Amino acid sequence: MGLLSKKDAKLITDPLADNNPITIQVLGICSALAITAELKASLVMAIAVLFVMGVGNVVISLIRNIIPSKIRIIVQLVVVASLVIIVDQVLKAYQYELSKTLSVFIGLIITNCIIMGRFEAFALGNGPWRAFLDGIGNALGYGVILIIVGFFRELLGSGTLFGIPVLGDAIDKTGVYSIGYENNGFMLMPPMALIIVGLLIWVQRSRNKDLIED
Amino acid sequence: MIEHIELFFKAIFIDNMVFAVFLGMCSYLAVSKKVTTAVGLGAAVIFVLAVTVPLNWLLDQYLLQPGALKWLGAEYADYDLGFLSFIMFIATIATMVQLVEIVVEKFSPSLYNSLGIFLPLIAVNCAILGGSLFMQSKEIETLGLALNYGISSGIGWFLAILAIAAIREKIRYSNVPPPLRGLGITFIITGLMGIGFLSFGGMLTGGDEETPAKEKTVEIQQTTEENKKVANNTKIIE
Numbered sequence: 360m361g362l363l364s365k366k367d368a369k370l371i372t373d374p375l376a377d378n379n380p381i382t383i384q385v386l387g388i389c390s391a392l393a394i395t396a397e398l399k400a401s402l403v404m405a406i407a408v409l410f411v412m413g414v415g416n417v418v419i420s421l422i423r424n425i426i427p428s429k430i431r432i433i434v435q436l437v438v439v440a441s442l443v444i445i446v447d448q449v450l451k452a453y454q455y456e457l458s459k460t461l462s463v464f465i466g467l468i469i470t471n472c473i474i475m476g477r478f479e480a481f482a483l484g485n486g487p488w489r490a491f492l493d494g495i496g497n498a499l500g501y502g503v504i505l506i507i508v509g510f511f512r513e514l515l516g517s518g519t520l521f522g523i524p525v526l527g528d529a530i531d532k533t534g535v536y537s538i539g540y541e542n543n544g545f546m547l548m549p550p551m552a553l554i555i556v557g558l559l560i561w562v563q564r565s566r567n568k569d570l571i572e573d
Numbered sequence: 574m575i576e577h578i579e580l581f582f583k584a585i586f587i588d589n590m591v592f593a594v595f596l597g598m599c600s601y602l603a604v605s606k607k608v609t610t611a612v613g614l615g616a617a618v619i620f621v622l623a624v625t626v627p628l629n630w631l632l633d634q635y636l637l638q639p640g641a642l643k644w645l646g647a648e649y650a651d652y653d654l655g656f657l658s659f660i661m662f663i664a665t666i667a668t669m670v671q672l673v674e675i676v677v678e679k680f681s682p683s684l685y686n687s688l689g690i691f692l693p694l695i696a697v698n699c700a701i702l703g704g705s706l707f708m709q710s711k712e713i714e715t716l717g718l719a720l721n722y723g724i725s726s727g728i729g730w731f732l733a734i735l736a737i738a739a740i741r742e743k744i745r746y747s748n749v750p751p752p753l754r755g756l757g758i759t760f761i762i763t764g765l766m767g768i769g770f771l772s773f774g775g776m777l778t779g780g781d782e783e784t785p786a787k788e789k790t791v792e793i794q795q796t797t798e799e800n801k802k803v804a805n806n807t808k809i810i811e
Contacts, residue, residue, distance in 0.1 A: 385603065390595075390699075432667070432697075447659070463707055466658070470698065549595065550764040554764035557753070560756055561750075
């Protein structure tokens with residue numbers, strides 16, 4: 360039978376495609392766009408959100424029966440804020456350069472709508488194991504979009520992936536640059552992230568007709 | 574005075590909350606279907622930012638910055654409570670939004686009804702927390718500048734959501750391909766608007782220091798061949 364029942368496995372696979380938090384549920388857009396100029400930053404952000412959502416969902420699910428309804432938003436905010444502080448301190452300690460690039464966007468994970476949205480929609484009404492899977496699934500769905508956008512932006516914008524030149528050397532004119540290819544510096548500007556996500560939505564909805572609006 | 578004006582224009586056009594740093598996108602996308610609701614939300618965001626950014630500045634100045642606690646006593650001078658910033662900022666924001674809601678409900682029930690669900694929703698809008706966090710990372714110097722920054726960031730966000738709502742109302746009668754309708758085309762249009770706003774990037778970089786240098790290079794270019802080498806050297810040094 361495997362580790363996960365069919366229903367549980369769906370909790371992870373759904374957000375990866377048909378119920379993707381960014382392109383379908385329209386949550387978590389802010390941080391998804393701003394830091395994706397480098398693939399490394401996208402990956403680290405995805406891992407940070409994975410941690411916060413996984414642990415956060417479990418914690419909220421465990422205390423869901425003792426939170427009074429009136430203050431539940433505040434409790435959720437405190438849980439998320441504490442987890443984000445941990446992430447921020449760890450990042451500052453082990454990857455200082457990256458924490459400077461990501462600057463305020465680590466803090467903005469607190470207001471990342473995916474996290475609060477999943478707390479309200481799922482963790483408050485389900486057991487810890489399923490809440491954990493749901494959190495992981497949504498964080499993976501978010502991470503996939505981040506990595507795709509980061510991949511294209513870094514590849515087309517600076518010809519590198521994770522800082523390693525893959526298309527040849529721009530200055531020595533080796534590889535693809537020898538036939539006159541130039542890096543598209545525009546890709547590193549913020550608006551291109553929006554356009555790439557728009558194109559991703561186009562591709563996704565063309566393949567799955569049910570998701571089309573109107 | 575000049576730094577107030579500079580900060581004002583910088584926050585609205587160059588560091589625009591939506592086009593440069595993508596804050597508040599979720600409510601931006603969700604609420605921009607009609608211009609009237611967009612205006613309501615935009616106004617609410619300006620108000621909340623104007624209230625929370627100065628308040629968080631005070632917190633940052635007297636509690637959270639490294640060395641901020643020296644007003645308590647000399648032995649506290651090297652405490653650095655910066656890691657508590659996130660929790661303190663979000664706590665003030667949530668409290669202020671709740672207070673604002675109560676005050677608005679008491680003093681202007683019509684405004685409260687027209688804002689509806691948006692007011693409580695603003696507490697988790699990344700634009701609000703983002704405003705405070707950017708205020709902290711830019712190390713804004715005075716309370717007046719912090720208030721200025723809050724208001725102008727809000728105005729920038731307001732401009733953005735107003736523009737996209739107006740455009741979305743118009744394109745409802747256009748021939749958008751079905752998979753792009755709604756969310757997809759909004760993303761692409763916002764991207765194009767962002768590209769447009771990039772043009773403001775040169776706005777505050779001019780000024781008196783640059784013009785004499787430009788004139789100098791033009792003059793030098795007009796000299797004869799023998800001076801060309803000297804001219805080239807001077808241009809490089811400029």
